[in-house]
């Protein structure tokens with residue numbers, strides 16, 4: 001097992017990983033930017049080093065500085081969390097070349113799944129259903145127009161290297177497609193360093209259902225059930241739950257089997273998530289695989305009792321998974337609310353500032369994964385996610401009511417948050433009935449069109 005791990009991240013996920021290390025008796029090293037000197041993850045780690053100025057490009061993405069800290073502190077392994085360097089095959093390879101274990105899949109698997117157009121091809125070849133679309137990135141406008149005519153409008157233009165809901169545009173006709181190509185191309189080039197785009201059939205009102213997989217180096221690949229992530233704004237998840245209220249035992253068997261097949265096709269090792277869209281007839285289609293720990297992993301932890309971050313660390317250290325598929329059991333229901341420092345009443349504008357009061361909810365069945373505390377400033381430079389509130393219940397209704405109770409106890413002052421919006425949507429008749437799809441929040445709750 002590792003002696004010392006460097007956590008190459010910040011915020012709630014850095015805190016989450018540090019907690020796992022402490023439980024395992026592993027020493028920890030945090031990194032921070034000049035803006036994060038007083039952040040909770042810095043205080044929680046055994047050692048902490050500054051890696052550069054506030055902008056992520058100069059600190060949390062500064063590979064040279066991070067590797068230097070790893071050497072100076074004498075760590076055996078690096079956990080990248082999510083975002084930042086988590087899906088960067090180059091970083092995984094650099095870690096390997098310096099004799100550091102990257103806690104995630106190998107650079108080969110990251111590469112195969114990182115380009116979503118390439119991943120689609122690999123998955124189709126492995127017999128995993130994909131959404132009709134282009135085989136590869138489109139070379140120019142003419143090719144895109146031809147492909148769209150073949151696929152049939154509406155189509156979605158997607159960044160091949162995309163993530164976080166960015167670089168995606170809908171087009172209902174040729175004129176819209178021309179605009180979508182230009183806009184998505186610009187956004188993708190700026191955000192991902194590649195303007196490559198591919199096309200997919202645009203599904204109307206699908207559900208987002210994803211499957212957590214876990215694989216060790218000995219070829220034991222298992223799934224930990226599904227998560228429903230259809231409550232989204234601008235293609236970004238806001239509330240997630242496990243299991244999905246829309247997945248029948250038959251669909252669960254088929255979709256989890258497809259996810260395991262997807263992981264096996266790229267010789268996947270470590271924790272990963274295979275994302276699908278499900279249409280109203282119960283057909284499911286692969287959209288992408290995230291080769292990292294995911295924001296919403298706690299709902300899976302609460303229904304399976306498996307600590308995913310500890311499992312990631314054990315597998316990366318070469319240990320076999322201590323369970324097989326048949327040993328995994330599912331109990332009850334879990335819901336997660338992402339608490340973002342944003343103003344839902346003002347187009348979800350980020351709301352940076354100092355947190356003047358922070359009272360976490362406690363009591364039965366409640367978990368809070370937080371990246372802030374009272375007195376700390378929410379920085380404008382990074383993701384607005386400041387905490388994740390998770391509730392477990394014996395069934396969906398108990399989890400829902402428990403979440404409402406927990407939200408009523410949560411007090412965050414000094415910045416605007418999404419907590420109030422969560423109360424509204426948890427009480428919406430459609431949510432209570434499980435009648436949701438990826439545009440539900442925007443169409444039915446916020447009353448805007450995306």
Ligand code: ADP
Pocket residue numbers: 082083084087161162163164165192236237290293294295296383
């Ligand atoms: P999840 O899929 O775990 O729900 P999100 O899509 O919300 O995660 O992304 C988690 C974080 O990672 C966000 O900060 C998001 O902006 C970032 N992220 C995701 N994919 C990429 C990518 N390809 N490049 C850069 N950042 C990314």
Ligand code: ADP
Pocket residue numbers: 131156162163164165166168200201202203204206208232235236275277287288438
């Ligand atoms: P990212 O890498 O940014 O997470 P994804 O491919 O996972 O991008 O898609 C993010 C979201 O965009 C999905 O959860 C869904 O809401 C929407 N989406 C993606 N592809 C399609 C599609 N073909 N039809 C309809 N909605 C889609």
Ligand code: MG
Pocket residue numbers: 164275288
């Ligand atoms: Mg996705």
